Amino acid sequence: MAEPIIELRDISKSYGQVYALGGVNLSVDRGEVVGLIGDNGAGKSTLIKILSGVVQPTSGEILVRGKPVTGWSAARSRDAGIETVFQDRALAVQQTIVRNIFMGRELTGWLGWLKVNKEIEEASRLMREIGFTSKVFTPHSIVGQLSGGERQGVAIARAIYKKAELIVLDEPTTALSLTETAKVFHFVRQVRASGRSILFIGHNIHHVFDIADRFVVLDRGKVALAADRSEVKSAEDLINFMEDVAHPGGLPGLHDANDAGRAAQ
Amino acid sequence: MSKTMEPDLQSPLGGTHNEAAGKEWRHPSDNWLRGFILDNRAALGTLVVFIVMMAVFMIANPVVFTTWYLYSSVLTTLPVALFVVVPLVFVVTCGEIDLSFPATMGFASWVFALVVQAGYDPFLGIAAALLTGMLLGFLVGSLVVYGGLSSLIATLGMNFLLRGLIQIINEGKSTALTSLADSWAYKIFSSQLYGIPVQIFWAIGFVVLSALLYNRHRFGAQVKVVGDNPDSAQQMGIDVKRVRVKVFVFVGIGAAIAGTFSVMINFTWWPTAGDGYLLPVLASVFVGGTPTWGGIGTVVGGAIGAVTVSFIQTGVVAAGLSGFYVQFFNGLIIILSLLGHKWNQARYR
Numbered sequence: 001m002a003e004p005i006i007e008l009r010d011i012s013k014s015y016g017q018v019y020a021l022g023g024v025n026l027s028v029d030r031g032e033v034v035g036l037i038g039d040n041g042a043g044k045s046t047l048i049k050i051l052s053g054v055v056q057p058t059s060g061e062i063l064v065r066g067k068p069v070t071g072w073s074a075a076r077s078r079d080a081g082i083e084t085v086f087q088d089r090a091l092a093v094q095q096t097i098v099r100n101i102f103m104g105r106e107l108t109g110w111l112g113w114l115k116v117n118k119e120i121e122e123a124s125r126l127m128r129e130i131g132f133t134s135k136v137f138t139p140h141s142i143v144g145q146l147s148g149g150e151r152q153g154v155a156i157a158r159a160i161y162k163k164a165e166l167i168v169l170d171e172p173t174t175a176l177s178l179t180e181t182a183k184v185f186h187f188v189r190q191v192r193a194s195g196r197s198i199l200f201i202g203h204n205i206h207h208v209f210d211i212a213d214r215f216v217v218l219d220r221g222k223v224a225l226a227a228d229r230s231e232v233k234s235a236e237d238l239i240n241f242m243e244d245v246a247h248p249g250g251l252p253g254l255h256d257a258n259d260a261g262r263a264a265q
Numbered sequence: 266m267s268k269t270m271e272p273d274l275q276s277p278l279g280g281t282h283n284e285a286a287g288k289e290w291r292h293p294s295d296n297w298l299r300g301f302i303l304d305n306r307a308a309l310g311t312l313v314v315f316i317v318m319m320a321v322f323m324i325a326n327p328v329v330f331t332t333w334y335l336y337s338s339v340l341t342t343l344p345v346a347l348f349v350v351v352p353l354v355f356v357v358t359c360g361e362i363d364l365s366f367p368a369t370m371g372f373a374s375w376v377f378a379l380v381v382q383a384g385y386d387p388f389l390g391i392a393a394a395l396l397t398g399m400l401l402g403f404l405v406g407s408l409v410v411y412g413g414l415s416s417l418i419a420t421l422g423m424n425f426l427l428r429g430l431i432q433i434i435n436e437g438k439s440t441a442l443t444s445l446a447d448s449w450a451y452k453i454f455s456s457q458l459y460g461i462p463v464q465i466f467w468a469i470g471f472v473v474l475s476a477l478l479y480n481r482h483r484f485g486a487q488v489k490v491v492g493d494n495p496d497s498a499q500q501m502g503i504d505v506k507r508v509r510v511k512v513f514v515f516v517g518i519g520a521a522i523a524g525t526f527s528v529m530i531n532f533t534w535w536p537t538a539g540d541g542y543l544l545p546v547l548a549s550v551f552v553g554g555t556p557t558w559g560g561i562g563t564v565v566g567g568a569i570g571a572v573t574v575s576f577i578q579t580g581v582v583a584a585g586l587s588g589f590y591v592q593f594f595n596g597l598i599i600i601l602s603l604l605g606h607k608w609n610q611a612r613y614r
Contacts, residue, residue: 086500092493094560103490104501112483124290133289140293140300158501 011060020046035212053077081165093144126157131190149183209235307554308566325584344468348523352516360492360559365420368427370539373398374524378534387450402517406510455529476564493560552602
């Protein structure tokens with residue numbers, strides 16, 4: 001039924017003697033939000049780097065829309081429609097929303113002069129498409145004036161402008177308050193409704209649980225759990241599972257939802 | 266019937282939905298006056314500083330400050346500074362600095378002087394000077410960008426190196442270019458029009474074109490983004506190094522024009538041509554409201570800063586104070602301007 005946009009098969013990556021990833025399978029379907037959860041050092045960032053083509057896997061196969069790709073690179077990744085949004089260094093905060101959305105792909109006419117009105121129109125359209133509305137700001141507002149969640153919205157709008165089919169959000173809500181997180185979720189749902197896919201990476205299970213259709217738990221370079229939303233009853237289930245993975249013997253007193261953050265860390 | 270209508274109305278991408286939401290992103294021109302003031306507050310602040318300063322001078326010596334001669338003399342020398350202040354705004358916005366422009370001014374104008382002295386048309390000399398400026402800008406830029414050197418130190422070094430080269434070869438001797446006075450180039454670039462030095466019109470044209478380049482062109486957009494967040498710019502496919510080299514080439518071009526104009530004003534080329542501009546030009550950029558940390562800046566503000574700095578020099582002497590006060594007032598205006606801009610500019614990083 002659903003067509004995978006990208007599929008990673010048995011991907012391994014080692015840096016010298018150290019294994020970062022050992023045989024990871026991951027696929028993302030069209031119009032799906034996949035939550036990738038993992039501890040620091042579980043291999044999340046290596047996986048992101050492989051997805052965006054910055055790092056080559058040591059072994060394994062990458063399929064784009066069902067077809068194996070040879071010579072995976074940053075350019076191939078971009079052609080496949082994969083766009084990664086890094087939390088901290090994504091935006092130029094002293095510039096306007098318009099300048100950020102069209103960064104590197106300015107809408108220009110004769111001799112490279114900017115089509116200012118067309119950029120404003122196009123930016124407004126993109127922002128509306130992801131459900132980012134504002135009565136306070138204009139497309140010429142400075143990104144530094146926006147809240148953390150709204151900044152993620154600008155980054156997502158930019159990814160959509162770049163014709164992204166799969167948007168990889170690297171810890172998009174880690175530093176955000178609850179209201180700001182809700183804003184990001186709102187954008188993510190709009191993007192999903194438009195038929196695009198999102199890989200939502202985080203280490204706060206509660207955040208990922210509320211938004212994802214499917215979960216992939218990464219632990220020490222291996223997929224410890226891959227489950228559908230329907231298979232997991234609650235966030236607590238997932239937390240208990242992760243604790244079992246982290247401490248196979250079981251630690252008394254840790255099986256408490258309030259410790260979710262600590263367990264996930 | 267109503268049932269069949271429902272999905273259409275609720276579709277997140279349905280036309281009705283977009284129409285309604287369309288009102289929510291306002292066009293920046295909805296409140297253009299407020300937007301204009303906010304966008305240009307650095308330049309407007311500099312303008313206020315300039316007006317207050319001129320008012321003080323007027324009160325101090327009404328006779329001198331209402332005679333045209335004073336303004337005429339400022340308008341003769343000011344354009345030379347403007348041609349380098351404006352490109353420097355681009356460099357500082359890009360997160361770099363260029364201290365080699367005085368030597369580039371000297372070098373390019375030397376080439377101009379050589380061509381004119383050899384009996385060729387001054388227009389050919391201007392073309393040769395521009396080419397020299399571009400090449401030197403490219404050289405300095407490549408050294409900084411591809412050599413991975415600190416622009417502060419590397420351009421300072423290049424300034425000494427190029428100036429030293431000029432001095433070694435010329436042994437301190439100047440070149441008189443009396444033939445310039447009869448040339449077309451002089452009439453077009455350096456004569457007077459209704460008593461107004463014609464070079465100021467060229468300088469204003471240069472400032473306007475550069476302001477458009479800064480605000481309405483891909484080049485300016487990329488310079489700002491590179492100065493703001495080079496990592497992000499790189500990730501978005503901007504050739505960051507190329508943009509950085511380009512701003513140094515732009516300074517080279519500006520310095521070549523400035524150097525040529527300074528020779529045409531005096532009919533003489535000195536081996537020290539351009540040297541005196543280093544500090545006033547740098548001061549103008551920052552008095553104009555371009556911050557040191559990169560990413561933002563103002564071309565028009567820089568131009569007003571240059572006007573302010575030029576008038577300090579003339580104004581202090583004309584107001585009846587001795588030349589010793591010039592430095593003091595220069596410093597005072599710089600410090601006051603920086604304090605004003607700090608209060609005026611929200612800083613996001």
